[in-house]
Amino acid sequence: MNAVIALCNFCQAHGPCPIFCTLTLRSKLDDLHLDQQINNKLCAACNSLGQSNALYSKDTESGATFLSTQTAALPEVATLVKYAAIQSLSSEINCNKDGGFVFFGDSTQGHVLSHTFHVSDLQARGFYQLFSIIILMKDKYFLLNTKPFLAEHLRRISSEIQASAHKIKEDEEAKDSPRQRRLSGAQLLVQTPRSLVELTGEDNIYAILHSHFSWVLLAGSRFLTEHVTFGNLPWLPPQSSGQPPKQRLTYNITTLPMIQKFEETLDDPEQEEFYSLRHIKQVVRNDLFTTVCYCALTGVKIIVRGSPERTFNFMLCLRKLLPDKMHNLMRIDAQHQHSISSDYKIISVSNEIPVPIACSSVLRIDYLDKSMDGFEVSVKWPGELPSKWPDLMVKLIKAVNETRFTELVLNKQTKVLIEEWKNKIICLNRAKSTTGQTKLKKVLGIQPQDQPLINYWSAHLA
Known part of the structure; x- marks a missing residue:
């Protein structure tokens, strides 16, 4: 260093x-x-x-x-x-x-x-x-x-x-x-x-x-x-210098104008509309915000059901919970039933497409025609949160609740935390033995409650 x-x-x-x-x-x-x-x-x-x-x-x-x-x-x-x-x-x-x-x-x-x-x-x-x-x-x-x-x-x-x-x-x-x-x-x-x-x-x-x-x-x-x-260090394998594709969110013709507007703002950060993780918290109940974050971070399939005009910004915020290399696991406004049963982890669909019921491996978020108890969505997931949350999740929630953070600052902090954990997991993937991984986990401060996140991210981060 x-x-x-x-x-x-x-x-x-x-x-x-x-x-x-x-x-x-x-x-x-x-x-x-x-x-x-x-x-x-x-x-x-x-x-x-x-x-x-x-x-x-x-x-x-x-x-x-x-x-x-x-x-x-x-x-x-x-x-x-x-x-x-x-x-x-x-x-x-x-x-x-x-x-x-x-x-x-x-x-x-x-x-x-x-x-x-x-x-x-x-x-x-x-x-x-x-x-x-x-x-x-x-x-x-x-x-x-x-x-x-x-x-x-x-x-x-x-x-x-x-x-x-x-x-x-x-x-x-x-x-x-x-x-x-x-x-x-x-x-x-x-x-x-x-x-x-x-x-x-x-x-x-x-x-x-x-x-x-x-x-x-x-x-x-x-x-x-x-x-x-x-860059590279002599004792670690070389990394690819190629940049990930600019377009990481799949789409169809109905959402193309919104995607194009989003990509144009990426070239000019000052013009970006800063929808942060707080948008997720505003859409779902406070007690369900942690559930949505946990499922997105650990690979539980999330199905967001509603019109693209209502779900698009919500999907962009869910996107912030994953590193760039995992953005291809998202599908915006899927038009076919087979997309739901594919490897996509976060999917938005229109109301006309039938979706599976909520279970321990599927979290459903349905946008309602009329608000219910002041909320515009229904969140269903019969699974249970662990008693101890992954360290990344704890830090993200703390950042969201920090009232002194503006939307811009919160987005920057989110990127830093996601990048930090992406780097940790890439380092773990480089370990050649279980003993090496155990030592790395101790050095990097990785605890047992972080294992669900590691299992999910490791499979997609080279």
Whole structure:
């Protein structure tokens, strides 16, 4: 993964700065100049390995090498990291003391995912020091697409640091509480800023961080795979560079004008009519929205019955629940009975065509001539939702219910989530053994409740 991970600290004496940087090494170690000019202003809180020391490791399987230094080993990268560190600890801060995430940056300074968190320090102002872990990358969309994976592991790293610091805090309070001294008015000795080693009581804290950061970089490049959408990596099979056909929805002459209008808007995103997943929620009952989403995501056949003028926008919204390569599983306004019994998973038909009754493998959505209880459709599916929903479904429903998301933002978020899971399943398909798949599932955060979705998508994603 072409990224830099850095631990940053807001020193109460010298301000915000990066104190530990890890990057993927693409040149020989001998070609780097680690003996940079020493900054005499460095105190314990601003210092980690020292200006002329480094931690170096290599993954024997992939050949990837990782280098951790106090300041990024490449001067042009060091400048970007320093700028990002200042922002992550000053203007771009999530106020959640347990650790928040902020995304910022641009194409010039790089795009940054910042995770700020507090570390207990009884000798500091407010009894804590402010740290952040930043991931700097040039590829904005890959960073956003992998944010769930990165956020999960950055939070684990920060929690580990906080837990160690909390133990040191409890030990110090048990001996002689600086808080009680301050409240009693007793004069305190002037304390110098403390290092992360002192705060956590772990002498090898930077070796541990090097291991964590290197693994995140390795996992990001090997398992989350930029190559799925942007290129190839040497240890994975090559991907086809061909684009999917522009027209992925089948149609007949009655729906041709609507299809043509839809395709014209694709060429000009600013003119697109943003029918988001909320349109589905508006058409069906709130409690049935989750049922429709689950069936679409896991391959239960959905039959939408009604005139094309009423069902077309609903079908376009169902389309958003599947990746591009699976759009050919949809059929708009089918005119023949045999289309229903074919491999199409989402079908809209006119009222004249007989359709099967609802069952565990068929969900029926009938547009009514007259509204019933305020709703214009009847949804029938005798199946039951599982107690735990697939992770993608949970995130999609959360996005739909986020009132601050406009239709445009919701559509963008939907595309990102669908793309993320498409990439995960493509990676699983590349695994050559059951053991490899098991390891990948653990790395990618795939749980047992995701298996119905995986079974369906895997069969159609090469």
